[in-house]
Amino acid sequence: MGLTEDRGRFREVGETRREDLAEFISHGDLGGSDADRIRIPIKVVDLPAFEYDQRAAGGVGQGGDGQPQPGQPVDPEPGDGDEEGDPGEEGGDHEYYEMDPEEFARELDEALGLDLEPKGKRVVAEVEGDFTDTARSGPRGTLDVDEFFKRGLKRHLATDFDESYVREGLFVAGADVDDVFAWARDQGIPVSRAWIADAAATAEDGHGEPVAALDRWESFDALDAEVDREPVTHRIRREGLDSVPFRREDERFRHPEVIEKRERNVVVVNVRDASGSMRETKRELVERVFTPMDWYLTGKYDAAEFRYVVHDAEAWEVDREEFFGIQSGGGTRISSAYDLVEEILEEYPYGEWNRYVFAAGDSENAGSDTTERVIPKMESIDANLHAYVETQPGDGAANARHADEVEAAFEGDDGVAVARVSEPDDVTDAIYEILSTEAEDDGPRTGDGRATGRTDGGERR
Template identity: 30%
Template structure:
């Protein structure tokens, strides 16, 4: 039977989720996520929410105090500059609650808010991998699967219980009834069928604000793609004049400087695809972010690599150009010359944090 307090708790959780849903655009553009807890849960600060509180009895019913002091004396070091009591404020404070939501819940909200279509995968996207996992013990089985430790402990307990164990001559010989064997069961694992490669320009022209925009957008893109695939493999590339494959933590925290050669990122992305993700079996997504400031002679090489090596094997190749006070933005103009020839090449201009919202919808709105 459901208790009233459980119903109240459930209603309050729905209110909290409603507040998140109503303000989702703000959370997307401002990055007001306090941080990941593990890999599945995040916390979001929800302002202006009345927090449930206990209601106490009427005043004047007495109580117990400890320590020295006079009746009516304030607790602590309150007081104004003239030695009097400090005056109480007359403005309402801001109530903030940290709402914990799973990434699946956030993905559902994101898809609903941006009206994102479901992705139609290719290849072995609907397959599941079946694997035998030895996760139990049984009394019968082949000798090759005999669990020595379990068998020995069973025999030892039997000898001690029957008085047949001598500590001076500790000989333990298991019988047929003592034997225990490993047993397997079939476990269905998701087939990892989608690969995402994130590329971020970390050269000197990319300020910390621009890098934070990239990281915020990458988080929300990642949240949506994870909801669309049972298994998702991710790779991260940072580059200035030279590209490096890094782990997720480095991608979200690194700060570098230097010149810019975008072709180095493309070379690294192609290497990762050749090494890990055969295009016939994988749904491949590339998301590149830069301020568009590229070494001039490198643009020709970039166009060759992009058209010949990356775009043909990707479900989507998305380029997001973050406006920077130091970047020229020339690279976007080069991409606009070829974008009409490739349906899976998507371009987006991100002028500031407010542009993250529209950029995500531009990238993911075609459901590929």
């Protein structure tokens, strides 16, 4: 292998060794990416190069303007490059690997063992599928002949019977038309009294004597013991079927199946504590958890909208740029954020939108606000998933109880996730804890809006 091929091979290897996704999320620069383009740094490997031996300095032909100097790399391909003084054309983006949110979602699934299947909510179109539905009316050209025949034949078989067997009932001693009709019905034979009356009026014994003058059987039991009733299906197999009497009620007309196309759409409301206790380190941990989840859900859903709420003792909506950096000097009342979340989600009906509410903070909250106001609000707001991320570096504060109280209140409820992040290395575990919580099927919800349980049983791989 020549130097040129070897150099190309090393460059190819270097460019494919981008930074590990989990490492990038936990420690990388997330600010270089945006909602539609995620830039992952590449781990560049050193390329081989020859250098002039510094020990060979001096001597004839050494030095001078334009001449190679000791330690200077040797160009393996002289003349293959920019002319002296010309600017280079190679860009600087080769140090990053770029992916769109769809690729990011696939790779995060693989890296963390996630398997979120988005659900279609909002109907965006109705299209006609195959002619698989039927109705009692329709154009004559759409008559389902097979169904028409099957219904007629089924009705015919249900009303047909062994006529010779019923006629034998007329030869029972002392039996009249009513007696024969009652006996036939007890046998499950679908014969009418009028048919038996007609048969009695016309039946003869073969010698011109009316049936009424004959006593061939002592009783119906004696008749049943001597004469077997032939099933209709056996007679049809033997004699065939000349015709099937169809009725208008047997008609069925084919219609195309109406298929609803549903858009897999989602709204994510991100909530962050902006009170004075949320210092830079805590805010950075919030960003490292929320930003990859935004990218992930953007890649998973056909349409994704994001709203951002910050709060201290009051709550207000901000844009994404302000969300991670803003800080106030006020106290903390988390319920104020959920009051605003409830208002925002009125714009996104749960029957038409997948809804996620992700909140984060250092678990510090005023008095009994969590138990008296936040938890009831979480119960009443319908969402695919509620999540709270505690960002509390070190051992945390003594009054940081919010995450514990939420976790205790919703224990066993798979519509709520609680994660704790004390350092960057905890970030991917928190993301997994949140995104793996939602069940494959939302399932029925209780009157207070809480999901009744998950069905995926997903276990981290």
